[in-house]
Amino acid sequence: MKKLAIACLPVLLAGCSTYQQFIERMHTDTLVYQCDEKTLTVKRNNPREQVSFVQDDKLLTLQQGLSASGVRYTDGIYVFWSKGDSATVYKRDTMVLNNCQLIPER
Structure with missing residues (x-):
């Protein structure tokens, strides 16, 4: 019985990981903005309080910071500010x- 439990452990742990990834995707919004320079696609993860987007050919992940107005995310170099x-x-x-400007979902 112990051997069966030990053999099943990796499968159960993999299931937990898959479930966690599913939950992360459920709490991630995709926002598309039309800017003067280009279209910007932003992934916003509310539970982690972070946004991700590509700028200067790099995937950036910024953490939510303090803001007097609107919402501000930063990594110390880049700042994404929305209101x-x-x-x-x-x-x-x-x-x-x-x-x-945020492009409304269709």
């Missing part, structure tokens, strides 16, 4: 994506 249906992206205090 309502608009957003802006900064790199070291220089605006790199401006006038980003």
Whole structure:
């Protein structure tokens, strides 16, 4: 009986991992913005309080930070700031994506 339990343990743990990934996907929103420069696709994970997007050919993951107004995410170099249906992206205090407007889901 012990051998059977030990043999089943990896399968059970793999199932937990798959379940956790499923839950993560359920709590991740995909937001698409049309900016002056390009279209920006942002993945927002509410439980982890982070956003991910590609900028300068790199996948960035930014953590939510303090903001007087709207929601601000940063990694110390990049900042994604959104308020309502608009957003802006900064790199070291220089605006790199401006006038980003959320494209409504169809």
